[in-house]
Amino acid sequence: MKGEIIGTMTKEFTDEEKNGLYKAIHSRRDVRSHFSSRSIEEEILSKILNAGHHAPSVGFSQPWNFILIKDPQTKRKIKNSFELEKENSSRLIEEPKKSKYLSFKLEGILESPVNLCVTYDPSKFGPFVIGRSTIPEAGLYSVCCAIQNLWLAARTEGVGVGWVSILSNDVLKDVLDLPNHIVPVAYLCLGYVDQFEPKPDLETAGWLPRLGLKDVIYFEKWDDKKNLNWKNIQDIIKTNLDYA
């Protein structure tokens, strides 16, 4: 695998290579259903995890760990936590949103062949980590970059990933024997899928709309959308580059 990548590690990207990256970004989905039971080949799973491991990290601290899970008993315990927390969360909203929320399929814990917990270890290479003294959260942020890397790699391999954040981290710590100082960041469900939806499920369901690019960009200061030094890009983003 080494030669395969190094051989093409030139500075420039071909149009097709570039397109591969953008295609992964724009067709990646949070997958909660329709997982195939087909197992993920170990070579592919390694490539996906290696993509995560090559994320940027504050002070090169590489503060992530990846816990692979397929034990049905573990999955069942996590699923129970999900069900309890989904029920708890539903008490925070009124009808008709409540029923709509409860009707959504939001995880594929039992159906996906591989579950993956990604954790943050603040003690790794510590206590002094370059870039983490003033902003301690930077360590956690590195772990999130690793998650996005592996999510995109999975997409190119046809593997769907779903992030389950409706569960108790205390349960997770208990079930996975995490030491006290370890922070569970993500609980992911991985498995092959036959297709990736053209849009996020919550957009399709009309729960929330996709914001335009122009709605999320400011110039020089918070809330400044019209700064004259940025006129050209304002003209471009108002046309909305809204592919999937």
Next chain:
Amino acid sequence: MKGEIIGTMTKEFTDEEKNGLYKAIHSRRDVRSHFSSRSIEEEILSKILNAGHHAPSVGFSQPWNFILIKDPQTKRKIKNSFELEKENSSRLIEEPKKSKYLSFKLEGILESPVNLCVTYDPSKFGPFVIGRSTIPEAGLYSVCCAIQNLWLAARTEGVGVGWVSILSNDVLKDVLDLPNHIVPVAYLCLGYVDQFEPKPDLETAGWLPRLGLKDVIYFEKWDDKKNLNWKNIQDIIKTNLDYA
């Protein structure tokens, strides 16, 4: 630009497209020096920001904002904060590490043509966001996924990105007029570079080593490296897929 992407949004990735994603991941660097003063074309900058905007977000809340900065006065203020915080941090370590740390070039705030602050807005589409009730940090995590997306997109365009986490968020909030509830997550420096280093600067400098993939993966539970149900992947990862 719409057709350009949609036209190739088939399920499968060609080998070259797949390679494009892995190449971006493995050759992406945190860039702190050698920025070209050449400005980034607005079309390219839009594509990079749009990649960020198409990150996954908890409950489809899209809680990010991107503040583009090129005002030299703003950059100078941020640079001052960096210098102060770098000095403060250096007091946490002893010689000879201290001198080594102080000798590192850790940011390109003034030299890079574009600075970018990425922020988190917990109030967007709130207060109830699906998946954020039990784990409120999930909103912040979404913003980090957006940062990694835009970092990879920049890499394919030949644009280097450096994340400066040695600075005061209070200064940042003040200089950029951020409302109280807005969290600055990243301050990034963007600009074309002639080349991307084969390894992270801190690895090259011998500050810290790259961990092996086998060092960061556990099976079923924390610290279990030998679970017999995962024998095949253990054999694969011990050979170390260590391309740059």
